[in-house]
Amino acid sequence: MTYYIIKLIIMLPIMAGMIYGGLWLYKKYQPGLIARLDTSARDLKVVESVSMGVSGKLAVVEFAGQKILLSVTRAQINMIASAGTATSSASAPFPPAALAEPDRDLLSTFKGRGA
Known part of the structure:
Protein backbone atom coordinates (compact mmCIF):
# COMPACT_ATOMS: atom_id res chain seq x y z
CA MET A 1 0.00 0.00 0.00
CA THR A 2 2.77 2.42 0.84
CA TYR A 3 4.38 1.63 -2.51
CA TYR A 4 1.31 2.99 -4.33
CA ILE A 5 1.18 6.14 -2.19
CA ILE A 6 4.88 6.84 -2.80
CA LYS A 7 4.35 6.25 -6.52
CA LEU A 8 1.36 8.65 -6.50
CA ILE A 9 3.30 11.34 -4.65
CA ILE A 10 6.13 11.10 -7.19
CA MET A 11 4.08 10.73 -10.38
CA LEU A 12 1.36 13.35 -9.72
CA PRO A 13 3.71 16.41 -9.80
CA ILE A 14 5.55 14.97 -12.80
CA MET A 15 2.28 14.56 -14.75
CA ALA A 16 1.06 18.04 -13.73
CA GLY A 17 4.40 19.52 -14.86
CA MET A 18 4.20 17.72 -18.20
CA ILE A 19 0.65 18.99 -18.81
CA TYR A 20 1.62 22.55 -17.88
CA GLY A 21 4.75 22.36 -20.05
CA GLY A 22 2.80 21.03 -23.02
CA LEU A 23 0.24 23.81 -22.78
CA TRP A 24 3.01 26.41 -22.43
CA LEU A 25 4.80 25.06 -25.53
CA TYR A 26 1.56 25.03 -27.51
CA LYS A 27 0.86 28.64 -26.57
CA LYS A 28 4.41 29.73 -27.38
CA TYR A 29 4.74 27.94 -30.72
CA GLN A 30 1.14 28.13 -31.90
CA PRO A 31 1.08 28.30 -35.75
CA GLY A 32 0.66 31.81 -37.12
CA LEU A 33 1.12 33.57 -33.81
CA ILE A 34 4.21 35.48 -34.95
CA ALA A 35 2.50 36.55 -38.18
CA ARG A 36 -0.45 37.97 -36.22
CA LEU A 37 1.74 40.13 -34.00
CA ASP A 38 3.18 42.35 -36.78
CA PHE A 94 -24.80 37.79 -60.22
CA PRO A 95 -25.95 35.12 -59.81
CA PRO A 96 -22.99 33.53 -58.04
CA ALA A 97 -21.27 30.90 -60.18
CA ALA A 98 -21.15 28.47 -57.26
CA LEU A 99 -24.95 28.06 -57.25
CA ALA A 100 -26.60 25.16 -59.03
CA GLU A 101 -28.69 25.97 -62.12
CA PRO A 102 -32.13 25.75 -60.38
CA ASP A 103 -30.91 27.97 -57.54
CA ARG A 104 -29.56 30.54 -60.02
CA ASP A 105 -32.91 30.66 -61.80
CA LEU A 106 -34.76 31.13 -58.52
CA LEU A 107 -32.35 33.86 -57.43
CA SER A 108 -32.73 35.65 -60.79
CA THR A 109 -36.51 35.51 -60.42
CA PHE A 110 -36.33 37.21 -57.02
CA LYS A 111 -33.93 39.86 -58.30
CA GLY A 112 -36.26 40.60 -61.24
CA ARG A 113 -39.11 41.28 -58.80
CA GLY A 114 -37.03 43.73 -56.81
CA ALA A 115 -36.98 41.52 -53.71
Missing part, protein backbone atom coordinates in the same frame (compact mmCIF):
# COMPACT_ATOMS: atom_id res chain seq x y z
CA THR A 39 0.15 43.29 -38.90
CA SER A 40 1.36 46.80 -39.84
CA ALA A 41 3.92 45.56 -42.40
CA ARG A 42 1.59 43.09 -44.13
CA ASP A 43 -0.24 43.70 -47.40
CA LEU A 44 -2.95 41.14 -46.66
CA LYS A 45 -5.14 41.66 -43.59
CA VAL A 46 -8.10 39.64 -42.34
CA VAL A 47 -10.55 42.37 -41.33
CA GLU A 48 -13.31 40.14 -39.97
CA SER A 49 -14.24 36.47 -39.92
CA VAL A 50 -17.58 34.82 -39.14
CA SER A 51 -18.11 31.10 -38.59
CA MET A 52 -20.88 29.57 -40.70
CA GLY A 53 -21.18 26.13 -39.18
CA VAL A 54 -18.66 23.39 -38.51
CA SER A 55 -16.49 23.71 -41.61
CA GLY A 56 -17.53 26.98 -43.25
CA LYS A 57 -16.50 30.56 -42.69
CA LEU A 58 -17.07 34.00 -44.22
CA ALA A 59 -14.04 36.28 -44.15
CA VAL A 60 -13.45 39.89 -45.17
CA VAL A 61 -9.87 40.32 -46.39
CA GLU A 62 -8.22 43.65 -47.24
CA PHE A 63 -5.67 43.54 -50.05
CA ALA A 64 -4.27 46.33 -52.25
CA GLY A 65 -6.87 48.83 -51.08
CA GLN A 66 -9.79 46.48 -51.71
CA LYS A 67 -11.98 44.58 -49.30
CA ILE A 68 -12.81 41.09 -50.54
CA LEU A 69 -15.54 38.83 -49.11
CA LEU A 70 -14.45 35.19 -49.17
CA SER A 71 -16.28 31.95 -48.52
CA VAL A 72 -13.86 29.52 -46.87
CA THR A 73 -14.50 25.79 -46.46
CA ARG A 74 -12.20 22.84 -45.92
CA ALA A 75 -12.14 22.09 -49.64
CA GLN A 76 -12.08 25.52 -51.30
CA ILE A 77 -12.00 29.31 -51.04
CA ASN A 78 -14.38 31.35 -53.21
CA MET A 79 -14.59 35.11 -53.74
CA ILE A 80 -18.15 36.27 -53.17
CA ALA A 81 -17.79 40.06 -53.57
CA SER A 82 -15.20 42.81 -53.62
CA ALA A 83 -15.33 46.50 -52.77
CA GLY A 84 -12.67 49.18 -53.04
CA THR A 85 -12.03 51.19 -49.90
CA ALA A 86 -12.18 54.46 -51.87
CA THR A 87 -15.61 53.56 -53.28
CA SER A 88 -18.07 51.84 -51.03
CA SER A 89 -19.94 50.03 -53.82
CA ALA A 90 -19.58 46.27 -53.82
CA SER A 91 -19.30 44.29 -57.02
CA ALA A 92 -20.31 40.66 -57.16
CA PRO A 93 -21.06 38.36 -60.06
Whole structure:
Protein backbone atom coordinates (compact mmCIF):
# COMPACT_ATOMS: atom_id res chain seq x y z
CA MET A 1 0.00 0.00 0.00
CA THR A 2 2.77 2.42 0.84
CA TYR A 3 4.38 1.63 -2.51
CA TYR A 4 1.31 2.99 -4.33
CA ILE A 5 1.18 6.14 -2.19
CA ILE A 6 4.88 6.84 -2.80
CA LYS A 7 4.35 6.25 -6.52
CA LEU A 8 1.36 8.65 -6.50
CA ILE A 9 3.30 11.34 -4.65
CA ILE A 10 6.13 11.10 -7.19
CA MET A 11 4.08 10.73 -10.38
CA LEU A 12 1.36 13.35 -9.72
CA PRO A 13 3.71 16.41 -9.80
CA ILE A 14 5.55 14.97 -12.80
CA MET A 15 2.28 14.56 -14.75
CA ALA A 16 1.06 18.04 -13.73
CA GLY A 17 4.40 19.52 -14.86
CA MET A 18 4.20 17.72 -18.20
CA ILE A 19 0.65 18.99 -18.81
CA TYR A 20 1.62 22.55 -17.88
CA GLY A 21 4.75 22.36 -20.05
CA GLY A 22 2.80 21.03 -23.02
CA LEU A 23 0.24 23.81 -22.78
CA TRP A 24 3.01 26.41 -22.43
CA LEU A 25 4.80 25.06 -25.53
CA TYR A 26 1.56 25.03 -27.51
CA LYS A 27 0.86 28.64 -26.57
CA LYS A 28 4.41 29.73 -27.38
CA TYR A 29 4.74 27.94 -30.72
CA GLN A 30 1.14 28.13 -31.90
CA PRO A 31 1.08 28.30 -35.75
CA GLY A 32 0.66 31.81 -37.12
CA LEU A 33 1.12 33.57 -33.81
CA ILE A 34 4.21 35.48 -34.95
CA ALA A 35 2.50 36.55 -38.18
CA ARG A 36 -0.45 37.97 -36.22
CA LEU A 37 1.74 40.13 -34.00
CA ASP A 38 3.18 42.35 -36.78
CA THR A 39 0.15 43.29 -38.90
CA SER A 40 1.36 46.80 -39.84
CA ALA A 41 3.92 45.56 -42.40
CA ARG A 42 1.59 43.09 -44.13
CA ASP A 43 -0.24 43.70 -47.40
CA LEU A 44 -2.95 41.14 -46.66
CA LYS A 45 -5.14 41.66 -43.59
CA VAL A 46 -8.10 39.64 -42.34
CA VAL A 47 -10.55 42.37 -41.33
CA GLU A 48 -13.31 40.14 -39.97
CA SER A 49 -14.24 36.47 -39.92
CA VAL A 50 -17.58 34.82 -39.14
CA SER A 51 -18.11 31.10 -38.59
CA MET A 52 -20.88 29.57 -40.70
CA GLY A 53 -21.18 26.13 -39.18
CA VAL A 54 -18.66 23.39 -38.51
CA SER A 55 -16.49 23.71 -41.61
CA GLY A 56 -17.53 26.98 -43.25
CA LYS A 57 -16.50 30.56 -42.69
CA LEU A 58 -17.07 34.00 -44.22
CA ALA A 59 -14.04 36.28 -44.15
CA VAL A 60 -13.45 39.89 -45.17
CA VAL A 61 -9.87 40.32 -46.39
CA GLU A 62 -8.22 43.65 -47.24
CA PHE A 63 -5.67 43.54 -50.05
CA ALA A 64 -4.27 46.33 -52.25
CA GLY A 65 -6.87 48.83 -51.08
CA GLN A 66 -9.79 46.48 -51.71
CA LYS A 67 -11.98 44.58 -49.30
CA ILE A 68 -12.81 41.09 -50.54
CA LEU A 69 -15.54 38.83 -49.11
CA LEU A 70 -14.45 35.19 -49.17
CA SER A 71 -16.28 31.95 -48.52
CA VAL A 72 -13.86 29.52 -46.87
CA THR A 73 -14.50 25.79 -46.46
CA ARG A 74 -12.20 22.84 -45.92
CA ALA A 75 -12.14 22.09 -49.64
CA GLN A 76 -12.08 25.52 -51.30
CA ILE A 77 -12.00 29.31 -51.04
CA ASN A 78 -14.38 31.35 -53.21
CA MET A 79 -14.59 35.11 -53.74
CA ILE A 80 -18.15 36.27 -53.17
CA ALA A 81 -17.79 40.06 -53.57
CA SER A 82 -15.20 42.81 -53.62
CA ALA A 83 -15.33 46.50 -52.77
CA GLY A 84 -12.67 49.18 -53.04
CA THR A 85 -12.03 51.19 -49.90
CA ALA A 86 -12.18 54.46 -51.87
CA THR A 87 -15.61 53.56 -53.28
CA SER A 88 -18.07 51.84 -51.03
CA SER A 89 -19.94 50.03 -53.82
CA ALA A 90 -19.58 46.27 -53.82
CA SER A 91 -19.30 44.29 -57.02
CA ALA A 92 -20.31 40.66 -57.16
CA PRO A 93 -21.06 38.36 -60.06
CA PHE A 94 -24.80 37.79 -60.22
CA PRO A 95 -25.95 35.12 -59.81
CA PRO A 96 -22.99 33.53 -58.04
CA ALA A 97 -21.27 30.90 -60.18
CA ALA A 98 -21.15 28.47 -57.26
CA LEU A 99 -24.95 28.06 -57.25
CA ALA A 100 -26.60 25.16 -59.03
CA GLU A 101 -28.69 25.97 -62.12
CA PRO A 102 -32.13 25.75 -60.38
CA ASP A 103 -30.91 27.97 -57.54
CA ARG A 104 -29.56 30.54 -60.02
CA ASP A 105 -32.91 30.66 -61.80
CA LEU A 106 -34.76 31.13 -58.52
CA LEU A 107 -32.35 33.86 -57.43
CA SER A 108 -32.73 35.65 -60.79
CA THR A 109 -36.51 35.51 -60.42
CA PHE A 110 -36.33 37.21 -57.02
CA LYS A 111 -33.93 39.86 -58.30
CA GLY A 112 -36.26 40.60 -61.24
CA ARG A 113 -39.11 41.28 -58.80
CA GLY A 114 -37.03 43.73 -56.81
CA ALA A 115 -36.98 41.52 -53.71
